[in-house]
Amino acid sequence: MKEEDFIHLCQPDSGNSCGACCGLYNYADNTKDSLIRRLRNRTGLFRKIVKDMADLKAFSDRIKELESSEKLYEVIYCCEYLGFLDGEEKRVGCLLHPLQNDGVDMRDVSFYGKELCNGHFCPSYQFLSREEKLSMIRIVDDWYLYGLCITDIDLVKEYFRFISEGICGVPRPDRFEGKLRDIALRFFSLKISWPFRATDTNRFGKYYFDGLQYMISHIDYDALGCERSKFDKIFLSFTSRFSTLEELRRGEDIIRENIEEFIACYKMGAVGQL
Ligand code: SF4
Ligand code: SF4
Structure with missing residues (x-):
């Protein structure tokens, strides 16, 4: 695919975003209201307690205590670092991404690791025209409807x-x-x-x-x-x-x-x- 033909489906513009491959819809309760509560709480906690990478373990442990981890499909990981990227809660995305942390890329601590998180393109990239x-x-x-449909x-x-x-x-x-x-x-x-x-x-x-x-x-x-x-x-x-x-x-x-x-x-x- 030529570079000019590449269309970024994950974060295409200020009004759309997708977090499906980070496990967004794999919670047993994946209604929009439930996911908003989940993402709002963890984004608030992240902003409050994570000042650098040393704080990430405490964040992760706290999220695991606070949230229901019941899943639809056990084999798919639900990442605790997915949150809201903006104050209006219009975009979901990775709280560890460098754009969220003054240029510091914290994705090394994630379940998939930085390389996979950065380089993953789901089948929609290939199969949608x-x-x-x-x-x-x-x-x-x-974001809720976009992620459901684009995938x-x-x-x-x-x-x-x-x-x-x-x-x-x-x-x-x-x-x-x-x-x-x-x-x-x-x-x-x-x-x-x-x-x-x-x-x-x-x-x-x-x-x-x-x-x-x-x-x-x-x-x-x-x-x-x-x-x-x-x-x-x-x-x-x-x-x-x-x-x-x-x-x-x-x-x-x-x-x-x-x-x-x-x-x-x-x-x-x-x-x-x-
Ligand atoms: S499911 Fe596809 S569009 Fe959605 S975040 Fe993952 S790679 Fe991006
Ligand atoms: S660390 Fe990886 S899996 Fe987790 S939210 Fe970020 S991009 Fe998604």
């Missing part, structure tokens, strides 16, 4: 596939503003507000966990009496569980209506630009 990355950065401006390659790819088919081309990232952005944001917000979301605490997107292993939680279309939905991958990303065929059809309607609204609005804007 440049247009998909730029569009997602424009669509979402909330969900199936969800991003499927939405862009359906809207691209409808407009006969790839949507231009700079078109994601105003009404078009609102429509796309409504779609991605379903990741949190989906009405057919399974409430089991061991589910996360298409995965379910038994503590040590994770498996894909498929939809039983035979039991519902229908063929596999064309929105199957999106349903899995939304952690869906349908009790009846009517529920599944309602779910399909919600997604279809959003995609159709986006396509109509995009085409109308394209005509307006002629």
Whole structure:
């Protein structure tokens, strides 16, 4: 990849950020409110007691005493040094990063070590297209939703596939503003507000966990009496569980209506630009 093509997904701008690979969503209670409390408390403690690297052990020990360590997936580490980078709590990120500590890089003490923390790029860097990355950065401006969506390659790819088919081309990232952005944001917000979301605490997107292993939680279309939905991958990303065929059809309607609204609005804007 050419340097000028590189798009930083972890900290793309002042309104977006992701901490997924630091274990942000791997807590058993990974609701937004719970994570805000967790990150707020540890950021406050860090600012109060960490003056240099010698204070990090005391910080780490205290966090382990104060916080619930119950996880979704035991094998994924949840790093205690993930916090808020700004006073407005708009960006999550590494409290040990040199930009947070007057140029001192403290990441050597972390579970993964400085090299891994610094050099890790998740699969979204590789598998999302440049247009998909730029569009997602424009669509979402909330750290909780951004991290959930930018790491969900199936969800991003499927939405862009359906809207691209409808407009006969790839949507231009700079078109994601105003009404078009609102429509796309409504779609991605379903990741949190989906009405057919399974409430089991061991589910996360298409995965379910038994503590040590994770498996894909498929939809039983035979039991519902229908063929596999064309929105199957999106349903899995939304952690869906349908009790009846009517529920599944309602779910399909919600997604279809959003995609159709986006396509109509995009085409109308394209005509307006002629
Ligand atoms: S999951 Fe990907 S985008 Fe998120 S912090 Fe990790 S490397 Fe960055
Ligand atoms: S030390 Fe590494 S794993 Fe922990 S928050 Fe920083 S970057 Fe993430």
